[in-house]
Amino acid sequence: MRHTISVLVENKFGVLARIATLFAARGFNIDSLAVGETENADVSRMTIIVRGDDKILEQVEKQLNKLVDVIKVSDFLEAPHIERDLALIKVKVDKSTRSELLQIADIFRANIVDVSVESVIIEVTGDEDKLSALIKLLAPFGIKEMVRTGVVAIARGK
Amino acid sequence: MRHTISVLVENKFGVLARIATLFAARGFNIDSLAVGETENADVSRMTIIVRGDDKILEQVEKQLNKLVDVIKVSDFLEAPHIERDLALIKVKVDKSTRSELLQIADIFRANIVDVSVESVIIEVTGDEDKLSALIKLLAPFGIKEMVRTGVVAIARGK
Numbered sequence: 001m002r003h004t005i006s007v008l009v010e011n012k013f014g015v016l017a018r019i020a021t022l023f024a025a026r027g028f029n030i031d032s033l034a035v036g037e038t039e040n041a042d043v044s045r046m047t048i049i050v051r052g053d054d055k056i057l058e059q060v061e062k063q064l065n066k067l068v069d070v071i072k073v074s075d076f077l078e079a080p081h082i083e084r085d086l087a088l089i090k091v092k093v094d095k096s097t098r099s100e101l102l103q104i105a106d107i108f109r110a111n112i113v114d115v116s117v118e119s120v121i122i123e124v125t126g127d128e129d130k131l132s133a134l135i136k137l138l139a140p141f142g143i144k145e146m147v148r149t150g151v152v153a154i155a156r157g158k
Numbered sequence: 159m160r161h162t163i164s165v166l167v168e169n170k171f172g173v174l175a176r177i178a179t180l181f182a183a184r185g186f187n188i189d190s191l192a193v194g195e196t197e198n199a200d201v202s203r204m205t206i207i208v209r210g211d212d213k214i215l216e217q218v219e220k221q222l223n224k225l226v227d228v229i230k231v232s233d234f235l236e237a238p239h240i241e242r243d244l245a246l247i248k249v250k251v252d253k254s255t256r257s258e259l260l261q262i263a264d265i266f267r268a269n270i271v272d273v274s275v276e277s278v279i280i281e282v283t284g285d286e287d288k289l290s291a292l293i294k295l296l297a298p299f300g301i302k303e304m305v306r307t308g309v310v311a312i313a314r315g316k
Binding site: 006011012013014016017020021023024027028029030032033034035036037038039045047082084085086087088090113114115116117118119120121123125135143144145146147148149150152153154155156157158 | 164169170171172174175178179181182185186187188190191192193194195196197203205240242243244245246248271272273274275276277278279281283293301302303304305306307308310311312313314315316
């Protein structure tokens, strides 16, 4: 099953390596991982998307909780939450395809952040499904390059 | 100096752990790290922001290039590129502060993605400076929770 795990950690070096090693040792491939600052400069939040056996994952979460620099581990499996991913997509373009491309970007509320003679860069945010849908539409134009942040998640307000 | 490094890797388990360990072994703390899918399902792209000694970082980049699952390492230091970070920020709110909060979100072209009696969740994308500026403005309202993806970068079109 797909799990969205949020890990609050002390912002010290080596923490990321220890956590990544823990997942790798259990044979989990991390689908996406994002590490960013939080409201507290000494603390970072990792959002990890993994797919795999629920029982083994439960053990990994327990092991995570035992690491000195880990403050809190949350699994969003059953909690109402919001997920967002950001993609920057460089798409081939010429005079004949530019306006169609702009229309598609507009429908997805995506922003054009760079334009050159041969390409445009589209910035889009959304959940994985939205991004997949846009990428599928852009593929026929020719995707030259793409970079994604990976998913971050936050619990909805009560 | 602050470096934005983009590492194209085979999407296999253990790669992330090896790369994170390489940086930790050299005493580099990773400011932000994002791992996401690319235009090719077998390949992931990591974007890593680090600060530190340029000479040692050069060595780390050479070592990265030697890892079997690493396809390409790019340092955006002198190349024209675009950086983006995404934040989800849960801010305390009540009747008297809601409209001011919405105005601020509007100025930053941020989206309100969740509203409850006591809080709103704001989604914003931009470079680090833009996000810092917004966070500074939101702090007086009370930031209950924040999660950031970390920075991703893409080279501008030629």
